[in-house]
Amino acid sequence: xxxxAVRDAQPFGERFAWRMVGVFAxxxxxxxxxxxxxxxxxxxxxxxxxxxxxxxxxxxxxxDEARPGRALEDERDxxxxxxxxxxxxxxxxxxxxxxxxxxSFESSRVLLAPNGYAVPALLVLGLVVANLAGHATVAWRYRxxxx
Amino acid sequence: MSGTTITNEIRRxxxxxxxxxxxxLADACGVTxxxxxxxxxxxxxxxxxxxxxxxxxxGVRIEDVFQWARPA
Numbered sequence: 420x421x422x423x424a425v426r427d428a429q430p431f432g433e434r435f436a437w438r439m440v441g442v443f444a445x446x447x448x449x450x451x452x453x454x455x456x457x458x459x460x461x462x463x464x465x466x467x468x469x470x471x472x473x474x475x476x477x478x479x480x481x482x483d484e485a486r487p488g489r490a491l492e493d494e495r496d497x498x499x500x501x502x503x504x505x506x507x508x509x510x511x512x513x514x515x516x517x518x519x520x521x522x523s524f525e526s527s528r529v530l531l532a533p534n535g536y537a538v539p540a541l542l543v544l545g546l547v548v549a550n551l552a553g554h555a556t557v558a559w560r561y562r563x564x565x566x
Numbered sequence: 567m568s569g570t571t572i573t574n575e576i577r578r579x580x581x582x583x584x585x586x587x588x589x590x591l592a593d594a595c596g597v598t599x600x601x602x603x604x605x606x607x608x609x610x611x612x613x614x615x616x617x618x619x620x621x622x623x624x625g626v627r628i629e630d631v632f633q634w635a636r637p638a
Binding site: 430431488489490491492493494495496564565 | 592593596597598600601604609610612613616
């Protein structure tokens with residue numbers, strides 16, 4: 420599918436959400452591979468730097484696509500985006516609840532935290548997964564709405 | 567988001583006004599074309615303010631555009 424065709428079929432919010440799903444999936448993969456397989460702290464540092472920057476991505480993408488006299492997003496997009504908050508909260512609650520449980524037992528603690536970077540990485544991974552869930556929910560809602 | 571008890575005559579009114587395009591109506595109301603598509607398909611119930619803006623853009627009263635079907 421050519422780029423203009425995608426642009427016409429998918430609203431800005433959906434394209435941005437899919438893009439962010441890729442960004443956060445990449446971050447999660449990098450954290451897991453770097454911390455648990457590689458035993459390095461560099462991926463954790465990279466994600467910690469990148470995470471706050473992602474909040475500016477929407478503003479940047481919107482200003483790139485804005486056209487005078489034409490709305491890029493409206494109240495319907497805001498209603499769809501509101502679903503992301505629910506998904507974020509649910510994912511974060513589940514993640515941190517499960518993490519607390521996992522770290523409570525010696526046997527699972529050894530598996531979860533084989534090195535010094537693992538516990539901070541697990542905390543950051545929770546934020547990454549919650550963001551991923553939020554963006555995936557928005558992307559999925561847009562897709563369902565078009566069907 | 568999907569399914570609403572509010573029905574509308576946006577498509578008919580657009581065509582009665584010189585086949586006004588969805589994009590032209592969207593621009594006149596300050597919304598995206600996807601929202602007009604969702605409204606015409608009955609997949610989205612607009613806010614009261616957007617309802618008034620659509621009626622104004624189509625040059626009719628709000629009750630000529632939107633109808634509410636009482637749930638059975």
